[in-house]
Structure formats: structure tokens, C-alpha cells
Amino acid sequence: MKKGVYIICALLLWSCSNDFSDFEIIDVATPKVITKVDFRTQIESQSPKPITDAGKIYAYNNLIFISDKLLGIHVVDNSNPSSPRPLTFLKIPGNEDMAVKDGFLYADSAVDLVVFDISNTSDIKRVEILEDVFDNYNFQFPFDSWSTRIDMGDYDSNTEIIVGWTFEKRIVPKAENSLVFQTFESANSNSSNGGNIGAGGSLARFQIVENYLYTVGWHEMNIFNIANLSQPRFITTNYAGNNIETLFEADGYLYIGSTDGMYIYGLDNPESPNYISEFVHWTGCDPVVVDGNYAYLTIRGGNNCGNQESVLEVIDVSNKATPTLVATYSLDNPYGLGFKNDNLFVCDGSSGLKVYKKNDPLNLQLVQKFENIQATDVIPLNNTLVMVGDNVIYQYEYANNTITLLSTYKL
Structure with a gap:
């Protein structure tokens, strides 16, 4: 005043x-x-609590992890998908992303990488912290x-x-x-072979590939060797692209979604991914998933994401050096997406969840819609589909070529 x-x-x-x-x-x-010293002392395991703002989701064995944006991670027992049960809250200030391998959880905490032993879910312990490994944070x-x-x-x-x-x-x-x-701008400086690795949604920035953890920030890729799960080793930080948003691994390649397009990197040398190509599109928020010879990406226009229309694009990536647009489908307000067998699940924001048949990627068929819900991201598991939106976890069951709602869990 x-x-x-x-x-x-x-x-x-x-x-x-x-x-x-x-x-x-x-x-x-x-x-x-x-101070960083005081910031790091806040990391701890707490009793379950209501979520403030749901972010990224991750599934591992019978557990679901939900990031509470910049606050920490909620751990949910999903051994009975019809009735999920909260287990604990991991207070991790500055957290946005996570990944799990063989009982160890890796999470960002602003500039740090934190490692938890989650083998005993009733006594989750922090076992390591790699300080100042991320140049940029939210x-x-x-x-x-x-x-x-x-x-x-x-x-x-x-x-x-x-x-x-x-x-x-x-x-x-x-x-x-x-x-x-x-100014605002200048102030900012799926499952793979090799262990029991969890699955993240398409909005993830963390990916584990065998003995390596890859993370992406605004413009950079960070690489960690996690052969020793409890004591990961930071390898390097490389420039990876412009305005990066998401990271997805398929068949030995990294696909990076940005507001300007999609970057493809090879993993012949896992400690130094090699740039192969870039597919450019108009500016828009852009998660990507890849199945075989085709990449599927949603582009959300409007607000801070761009001024163009919102669409689902299908990209032929059979030749990694020359990814080619082969089909485009109109959407309303898309976010994350995922696939299971011939089903492609698209979270269309306030327009709900849309299910397409992708037998012919050049001619996707919309076969089912779940409306009157907010759909943000999905993880297709073996028997169920996990979706998050508006601080709610929805689980759907695959049965007789149809998708049916199994449970709704308010976070």
C-alpha cells in the first residue's frame, strides 16, 4: 500500500x-x-494429503505416482484399480517429473536430482541427491x-x-x-529393456532407457548413468532443441516434443545421443508418442501455446532422417496421448477422452468418446488405462474391443 x-x-x-x-x-x-541448504532440508516423506495441482503421472508395478506441481509426489496403491488407496506424500519442493527403475524413484527438485528407495512403500527413504545438475527449473x-x-x-x-x-x-x-x-524470456537461462521400468505419460520429461536416465529442460538434455541405481552418476548436459516440452523413447530413439516441432535423436552411444532430424510445425504445445513407423503428436493452439488450430498429426518416421506428415485430424483442446495395441487414446482437454482405431494411421477412426470430463494425460497399462484430469484419476478397462470406466479417484 x-x-x-x-x-x-x-x-x-x-x-x-x-x-x-x-x-x-x-x-x-x-x-x-x-538458501539451497534450507531448500534441501524440506525433502521428506509425509502422510497422505489432498492434492493441490496435479501434474505428471507415472505407473510402476501396483503404484501410481502423481506430481503435485512444484510441491512433491503423491504415491497411490493401485493394486485394486477399482479402489485406489493413498499411501504417502513425498514432499519434494520444485518437483515436476519422475521415473522409476527396480525400486528406485528419480525426481527433480528444482536444480537437484533426488533418489528414493521405494522398495518398502511403508518406509520410503531418500538415499541420494545430486546437487546442481539441472541448469534450468520452473x-x-x-x-x-x-x-x-x-x-x-x-x-x-x-x-x-x-x-x-x-x-x-x-x-x-x-x-x-x-x-x-x-525480461521474462531472458531470465531463463515408455518402458524399455533392461530392468523393471515404470511408464510415464506423454507429458513426461524423464525417460529411462536401460542404464541411463534422460531428462529434458527448456533447451537442454541431461544424461545420467544409473547402472548403480542408488548412486546415479551425472554424465553431461547437451543442447537438445528449442522450447522443449516432452520426451519419449521408442526402439532406441529419443523423440523430443517442442513448441516448434519434434526432434529425433539416436542412442548408438547412450552417453551422447546424436541428433538425426527435426520435424517442424507451427507453434503449439506438443507431446508425442511413437508406435512403429508412425509418430502421433497433438498440437494445442491458443493461449501461450500459439495462435493456430488444435490438431492431431501423424508423422511417418520410417526414415528417421526425413520425418513426413501424412495425416492431420482436428481437435478441440488436446493435451497428452497414448496407445495400446490398435487403440490411440487422445486427451482432448475439456472435450474429454477420445479413442481412435489406428489400424490405418492415415485414416484414424474415432470409435469412442468420454465427455463431460477434463482429460490431461494417459498411461495405457496391460489391463487398464490410467488417465488424469482436473485432480482426478480415471481408470478404464479394456474389454471386448470397448473401453469402460472402472473407477474414479479424487486426489
């Missing part, structure tokens, strides 16, 4: 005695921070406008973590506007 009064007073004084044309009022955000930008400037002058990335923002209006000389403050 006092800051607002000061600004008004300053304006009144300057309007009488100065040429205000040389100045302007701008919105400025300053980060709230805590700064929790809550800005509605790209015009907001960010004052990072007192922020020390070596010792501090950003946990929120304070906002104020400042009067600055126009000539200093671009020199003093950073």
Missing part, C-alpha cells in the same frame, strides 16, 4: 516540475529466495503479461533457490528500461 502511495506522490510532483515524457512506469518482479512465473520486467540483481544462483515473487511498479528513465531489468 505504501509503495502505491509513494508512486502517486512522485507522479504528482514530477508532473508539475519535470518533463515526464523521459520516464515511464513499469511492472517489476523481484524473486523471493531461500521459476514459477505467474505473469499475465510479457511486459513484466524481472529484477534479478540480488539473486545468487549459486546459493539460492527462487520460491516466489514480489511485485511493484517503478518509475524509470526510458533509456534505462532495457538495461536494468531482464
